Amino acid sequence: MNKAIPTETPEAPDADLQFGLAVRARRAQLGITLDQLAEASGVSPGSLSRVERGLLSASLRNAMAIARGLGCDIGELLQESDGPQVTRASEHRRIVHEDTGVARIALAKPAPGLSVIQYEVPPGAESSHFAAHRAGTREMFYILKGSVRVFAGTESVLLRTGDTAVLTMDSEHRFINEGATPARLILIVSTPVS
Structure with a gap:
């Protein structure tokens, strides 16, 4: 048998x-x-x-x-497949970098490979230096308030209130608030999952 x-x-x-x-x-x-x-x-x-x-x-x-x-x-x-996914304001995960005061607020993960994050950046503060993402990863920055310079590899772009930029992040990257007032931005990270 x-x-x-x-x-x-x-x-x-x-x-x-x-x-x-x-x-x-x-x-x-x-x-x-x-x-x-x-x-x-x-x-x-x-x-x-x-x-x-x-x-x-x-x-x-x-x-x-x-x-x-x-x-x-x-x-x-854990992803729920049906119905709305609601996270109340008091439930958002907030992490503040001790040295810089940069605050990261995880807003949502609406689908695999997609993250929505809010950053609050004090004047003169710089984010961590982020390692290169997987090939094909794109980040969309939308500036809610203030101005932020985004560095992707050897290039940089200055964004002001209301500006949007979509960048490929397959190299080391970071951002800095070069202004004299606090900045706030929404970051959407889209990572290929296949």
């Missing part, structure tokens, strides 16, 4: 696939490899690869470890 060998099916349940795509998008946004995420989370690279492709359901313990390895809450990796 032949023994059946279990195989992975390419047709994953929607929840597994959505979680996997969210993990892949977040990892790509951070610019880290599967091996780096494996080291940070304690989940093997092979298992992470299968999770990202929706071929393996992550246990709650592994899902929490993956989220910690990605520096986010597990809720950020």
Whole structure:
């Protein structure tokens, strides 16, 4: 009698696939490899690869470890497929850089590979130097108030209130408020997930 060998099916349940795509998008946004995420989370690279492709359901313990390895809450990796997704003003995750005072407010992750962030930048303050994103990643800056100079590789562009710029971010990048008043901007990051 032949023994059946279990195989992975390419047709994953929607929840597994959505979680996997969210993990892949977040990892790509951070610019880290599967091996780096494996080291940070304690989940093997092979298992992470299968999770990202929706071929393996992550246990709650592994899902929490993956989220910690990605520096986010597990809720950020879980996508609801139906109905509106509402985050109240008091629920937005706000991180303020101790040295610069630059505030980052995570507004939404409406789809895998898509993030909407608000930044508040004090006069003279500069963001962190962000590593190059995955090829094809684009960032859209919309200046709500003040002015900000955005550096992408060797190029820079000065944006003022009401200005919008879309830039490819496949090189190191950063931004700085060169003005004398606080600046506020919306940043939309679009990362390819395939």
